[in-house]
Amino acid sequence: MTQVLTIGVGAELVQRFSAASGGGLVSLGVEALGADPGLLDHLAASPPEMVVLGPGVPLDHAFVISGHVEVAAPTTSVVVIAPSDPDLWMAAMRAGVRDVLSPNATLADVTAVVFRAGELARARREAVAVDPATAATGNRVIVVASPKGGVGKTTVATNLALGLAASGPGSTVLVDLDLQFGDVASALALTPQYSLPDTVHGAASNDPLVLKTFLTRHPSGLSVVAGSDSPAAGDAVTAAEAGRLVETLSREFCYVVIDTAPGLTDHTLTVLEQATDLVLMSSMDVPGVRGLRKELDVLTELHLVPAGRHLVLNGVDSAGALSMEDVEDTIGAPLDLVLPRHNAVPLSTNTGVPLLQAGGKDPVTRGLQTLLQQFLPPAPARRGVFGRRRAGAR
Ligand SMILES: Nc1ncnc2c1ncn2[C@@H]1O[C@H](COP(=O)(O)OP(=O)(O)O)[C@@H](O)[C@H]1O
Ligand SMILES: [Mg+2]
Incomplete structure (x- = not known):
């Protein structure tokens, strides 16, 4: 099971994420972004492996959120739902977004992205778990x-x-x-x-x-x-x-x-x-x-x-x-x-x-x-x- 949180994603795609996550899905509307306490506090306390920002979240806002998630929850991958476009892809990567997924993504596409996020989160958790003092490299x-x-x-x-x-x-x-x-x-x-x-x-x-x-x-x-x-x-x-x-x-x-x-x-x-x-x-x-x-x-x-x-x-x-x-x-x-x-x-x-x-x-x-x-x-x-x-x- 992979913990996935979707925000502002349409019902059809939510269903695919639900299937791909193996039952680890929480789906919220865009209003969750304005909620108090903020979404980031929740993420820091209990980070999912993946946050999916749907078309309901304006792109510039999605990029800002992605930057914040990186800091608050470094093991969480952010995925943005948007039509494929190389310029957008570059901007997304530089903002810390892990993947950009088309609104028409198939179940196979969604499963692949969810799988990668799960693997990455595990790898990062292991890296974070290494105490820098004990990992002394002599450098x-x-x-x-x-x-x-x-x-x-x-x-x-x-x-x-x-x-x-x-x-x-x-x-x-x-x-x-x-x-x-x-x-x-x-x-x-x-x-x-x-x-x-x-x-x-x-x-x-x-x-x-x-x-x-x-x-x-x-x-x-x-x-x-x-x-x-x-x-x-x-x-x-x-x-x-x-x-x-x-x-x-x-x-x-x-x-x-x-x-x-x-x-x-x-x-x-x-x-x-x-x-x-x-x-x-x-x-x-x-x-x-x-x-x-x-x-x-x-x-x-x-x-x-x-x-x-x-x-x-x-x-x-x-x-x-x-x-x-x-x-x-x-x-x-x-x-x-x-x-x-x-x-x-x-x-x-x-x-x-x-x-x-x-x-x-x-x-x-x-x-x-x-x-x-x-x-x-x-x-x-x-x-x-x-x-x-x-x-x-x-
Ligand atoms: N031993 C030195 N003799 C002559 N000029 C020096 C000497 N050390 C530094 N400078 C000059 O002083 C200026 C400031 O040096 P810099 O290394 O940039 O200092 P900082 O990084 O501490 O501000 C530079 O123009 C440098 O060429
Ligand atoms: Mg100097």
Whole structure:
């Protein structure tokens, strides 16, 4: 038996759904959509395997409902009854609709759709039942954050991701979680077809395979979830959606690198819950360093500092009045990396060629390589020609 709920579906088709569901059918009129408590509350409490929205529900409304059902009841498939049309089909898929069925569908068509929904619901229930803590994959989720903007988060996140991507094909994804002013795509000279909102809404949000088609590929092999096209589109992405995206990506990629907006936004806090590593950055000035200390204190109180903690000071020049000791005293912890100010960085930002890709010898590139090593597994002592040669050279 498959639990099917139809809304605004004609009597003849309801009969076919009833037969196909094996007696698991509940059929409601469109007025159920305006009822109180809302339909979504009911669905969340006791989700059917399938919700069928009939011609009685206007299509734009059906798409909105589908998006909500995805969030409230992720194991439920939504099917819309509408005449077949490729444009409509695409719009439906992007809204999270699982299938579009013709109003003249035969019993065989209906049975096939109901069967698929039942299978999918079972598969998703099993996936949801896996406790993320016990399903630990050993994959790393690296969050790059800072209390203030303009301190080098995007520079570090893009370079780190690029360096990690070289560890294996399909190993690394970079997520631009600076919702309003994300500039990862520009720092990598990418022209993305899709961006963050596309990956958290619609079909990509509950199917890792579909999700992968929404990622942008850098020539290095790095996958990228580009930032939203506009601040308004970025605002439509909730912290919970960002959290779910990172959870899915962390099952698919060895390394998930996340660039963030300045400060402790809800989104940053949410993804930190899953982080294995935090790269916390500051510039070398009094407000910046104090901000870093505060952010570290707050995160410690919230138990959100992951096991891998990397404190990075960036844009350091000798003209500054602060000494390294002053900085470490204020932060109350040793710095893991200090990157100097260097012209190679703005040049790289402006041309979209990351420093690790350009492979220069400047001190910032060397510093980034040092940081990268902290995330790569230690090289085996003897492995192939290069391993032996290196061992022999020592
Ligand atoms: N070490 C550095 N030396 C010189 N310029 C830097 C350095 N680090 C970053 N910048 C420049 O500062 C600007 C802000 O860097 P970015 O990485 O975008 O910071 P954030 O993401 O924290 O806002 C960019 O134009 C970048 O080229
Ligand atoms: Mg940035």
